[in-house]
Amino acid sequence: MTKEYTLHIAHLYGDLMNTYGDLGNILVLKYYGKKMGINVESQVVSLDEDFKSDDYDIAVFGGGQDFEQSIVSKDFQTKKDEIKKFIDSDGCLLAICGGYQLLGKYYIDAEGNKIPGIGVLDHYTEQQHDNRFIGDIKIKNKETGEVYHGFENHQGVTYTGNGERPLGDVEQGYGNNGTDQAEGAIFKNVYCTYFHGPILARNNIIAKHILIKALKRRYPNDDFSAQEKIDVSESY
Amino acid sequence: MSIRSEFATFAGKSSYWFLHTFMNGGSSLPGKITTAIDPAILKHLGQNYDIIVVTGTNGKTLTTALTVQVLKQKYPNVVTNPSGSNMEQGLVTTFLKAKNPKTNRPLAVLEVDEANVIKLTKYVKPIAFVFTNIFRDQMDRYGEIYTTYNKIIDGVKLAPEATIIANGDAPIFNSVDLPNPKIYYGFKNHDDKDNFKAEPNTDGVLCPVCQNILHYHYISYANLGNYFCEHCGFKRPELTHELTKLGALTPNSSDFTVDGQDLSIGIGGIYNIYNALAAYSVGRFLDVDPKDIAKAFTANERVFGRQELIDIDGKETTLVLVKNPVGLNQVIDTISKEKDDFSLICLLNANYADGIDTSWIWDGEFERFTKMPIKKFITGGERYKDITFRFKVAGVDENIHEVQPNLEKVVEEIPTLPTQKVYILATYTAMLQLRKDFAEKGYIKGGME
Ligand SMILES: [Zn+2]
Numbered sequence: 001m002t003k004e005y006t007l008h009i010a011h012l013y014g015d016l017m018n019t020y021g022d023l024g025n026i027l028v029l030k031y032y033g034k035k036m037g038i039n040v041e042s043q044v045v046s047l048d049e050d051f052k053s054d055d056y057d058i059a060v061f062g063g064g065q066d067f068e069q070s071i072v073s074k075d076f077q078t079k080k081d082e083i084k085k086f087i088d089s090d091g092c093l094l095a096i097c098g099g100y101q102l103l104g105k106y107y108i109d110a111e112g113n114k115i116p117g118i119g120v121l122d123h124y125t126e127q128q129h130d131n132r133f134i135g136d137i138k139i140k141n142k143e144t145g146e147v148y149h150g151f152e153n154h155q156g157v158t159y160t161g162n163g164e165r166p167l168g169d170v171e172q173g174y175g176n177n178g179t180d181q182a183e184g185a186i187f188k189n190v191y192c193t194y195f196h197g198p199i200l201a202r203n204n205i206i207a208k209h210i211l212i213k214a215l216k217r218r219y220p221n222d223d224f225s226a227q228e229k230i231d232v233s234e235s236y
Numbered sequence: 237m238s239i240r241s242e243f244a245t246f247a248g249k250s251s252y253w254f255l256h257t258f259m260n261g262g263s264s265l266p267g268k269i270t271t272a273i274d275p276a277i278l279k280h281l282g283q284n285y286d287i288i289v290v291t292g293t294n295g296k297t298l299t300t301a302l303t304v305q306v307l308k309q310k311y312p313n314v315v316t317n318p319s320g321s322n323m324e325q326g327l328v329t330t331f332l333k334a335k336n337p338k339t340n341r342p343l344a345v346l347e348v349d350e351a352n353v354i355k356l357t358k359y360v361k362p363i364a365f366v367f368t369n370i371f372r373d374q375m376d377r378y379g380e381i382y383t384t385y386n387k388i389i390d391g392v393k394l395a396p397e398a399t400i401i402a403n404g405d406a407p408i409f410n411s412v413d414l415p416n417p418k419i420y421y422g423f424k425n426h427d428d429k430d431n432f433k434a435e436p437n438t439d440g441v442l443c444p445v446c447q448n449i450l451h452y453h454y455i456s457y458a459n460l461g462n463y464f465c466e467h468c469g470f471k472r473p474e475l476t477h478e479l480t481k482l483g484a485l486t487p488n489s490s491d492f493t494v495d496g497q498d499l500s501i502g503i504g505g506i507y508n509i510y511n512a513l514a515a516y517s518v519g520r521f522l523d524v525d526p527k528d529i530a531k532a533f534t535a536n537e538r539v540f541g542r543q544e545l546i547d548i549d550g551k552e553t554t555l556v557l558v559k560n561p562v563g564l565n566q567v568i569d570t571i572s573k574e575k576d577d578f579s580l581i582c583l584l585n586a587n588y589a590d591g592i593d594t595s596w597i598w599d600g601e602f603e604r605f606t607k608m609p610i611k612k613f614i615t616g617g618e619r620y621k622d623i624t625f626r627f628k629v630a631g632v633d634e635n636i637h638e639v640q641p642n643l644e645k646v647v648e649e650i651p652t653l654p655t656q657k658v659y660i661l662a663t664y665t666a667m668l669q670l671r672k673d674f675a676e677k678g679y680i681k682g683g684m685e
Pocket of ligand 1: 443444445446447448465466467468469470
């Protein structure tokens with residue numbers, strides 16, 4: 001690992017969508033980045049600021065309070081084309097809770113307002129009445145066999161759509177909607193989830209997947225077998 | 237007084253007398269008995285008092301205690317509620333326990349839970365409300381900061397003549413137009429040249445008027461400071477009481493100047509200076525002389541009880557409760573004023589009283605510890621894996637970082653630590669377990685207070 005690699009993270013609305021320690025995901029990406037010889041830079045991209053697809057390797061989009069999310073929903077429409085371009089070109093995107101909801105078609109907030117997402121993914125989010133899914137959750141990624149641990153805390157119930165597969169099948173807890181045993185969504189290199197904890201702190205293996213994918217996309221001709229050997233022992 | 241209220245008061249007082257005499261206790265049960273008989277009892281009990289309500293998410297207890305100290309300089313009768321008895325029944329109990337007042341209209345300084353303000357104002361009209369701050373607490377309580385503030389406002393709307401004495405550095409207290417007279421306190425120890433935004437993981441930074449992101453000339457901590465909106469001109473209100481200078485700050489003391497008066501409190505932490513500012517403002521509101529306020533602040537060190545110094549076989553051990561990121565960051569800031577070498581122990585539990593989601597530790601600025609004169613780190617508690625990984629990511633040197641899930645072993649290790657001073661940060665139930673062990677080993681007498 002003699003060559004210095006650099007990856008750029010867009011922390012989408014990091015100053016408004018930051019409710020449950022989601023910043024930790026970026027700290028963990030930097031931590032493992034350092035171990036892999038990657039210089040990981042992150043920058044907040046917020047209201048009235050341009051998100052340029054080509055400038056970034058990874059985007060992280062956390063959850064917020066209803067008021068903040070309703071403001072972000074309006075601004076996010078102006079970034080829709082570039083976000084779509086980023087996803088279509090295999091950019092890595094980690095979206096948590098409200099971030100997950102806003103990538104889909106719409107969500108219903110606690111007061112019953114229908115808040116539009118940008119619809120680049122096919123899911124939508126309804127509201128459950130007088131109930132919230134709160135507690136520890138454990139899921140299994142069917143494709144890789146990996147087991148993920150997290151803490152869920154959401155009133156919205158999400159139903160995935162075309163092209164999306166779950167991040168994992170629920171083994172303990174509620175997941176997207178408490179009925180179909182699915183938690184989160186994967187679409188190309190987009191990882192959506194309701195996991196706090198934060199997800200990458202509890203499940204270091206996902207941080208590794210994201211970093212490796214982002215490296216291969218940015219530096220397509222290089223060999224990353226050394227990085228792939230990095231040990232990411234579980235913290236949970 | 238209605239016969240119903242009369243009877244309710246009698247039943248409540250008797251149950252207090254009974255519990256006090258025979259059970260050696262009596263916190264909110266008399267209140268429960270009384271309110272069960274007549275929910276409007278607060279009207280009858282509170283009508284003869286000039287009531288000052290202290291509310292907000294953090295700092296209620298110390299602000300209330302300091303305010304009582306300040307007001308006692310001038311007023312002989314000041315009733316107050318014990319920390320934690322800040323819901324409807326605790327308030328009823330407080331009035332029931334109060335001795336028959338000697339003066340015409342005694343003062344009552346009451347710490348009131350945010351959602352219980354309305355339960356009080358339904359029946360009595362306070363002369364003042366003190367707003368300390370609104371931060372996101374354990375997420376599953378009232379949820380969002382706006383929801384919490386609206387609960388307070390619902391109560392305030394029933395008392396439009398009461399003066400609001402609010403933290404002027406908190407944008408949320410300037411977000412709703414209320415008819416009440418207002419007094420603002422805040423920090424004015426800076427000029428207006430700087431222009432910057434809060435750190436990314438700060439709550440509550442949207443302009444309440446136009447929903448753009450607020451800018452600041454100065455931030456004291458979190459989202460508190462001299463804020464303004466570049467888009468619509470919304471800005472911090474004129475301050476009635478200004479902190480113009482911060483003097484010497486240590487983990488156990490703070491010197492500062494308000495309205496030209498030098499003040500000193502026996503506790504560290506910027507958040508505690510705000511609590512003192514609030515108490516100062518209430519004192520001035522009720523005509524207590526600034527010099528007497530200064531005297532009141534140093535009169536009784538016991539009001540600053542939270543950070544406790546314990547002698548563990550010669551080690552000066554400071555035990556600090558942490559429960560949310562804003563509080564945690566203030567604790568980290570306070571400890572950063574320590575000049576001597578020290579050891580740091582951090583114990584994380586996730587039972588209901590601690591907050592069952594440990595995500596909040598990622599909003600804590602643990603990275604700052606790597607720049608302090610710390611010779612040994614220990615992480616533990618039931619969720620030691622979470623806190624240990626947080627320390628690793630913060631960059632704590634592995635060679636001086638020990639993971640110790642067993643609490644008794646942590647206690648046994650304290651006397652062998654390489655430094656004279658030891659700081660222990662613990663969540664609520666970890667603190668209880670630790671204190672129990674300290675008590676068994678004879679380091680403290682026991683109990684939570
Ligand atoms: Zn504005």
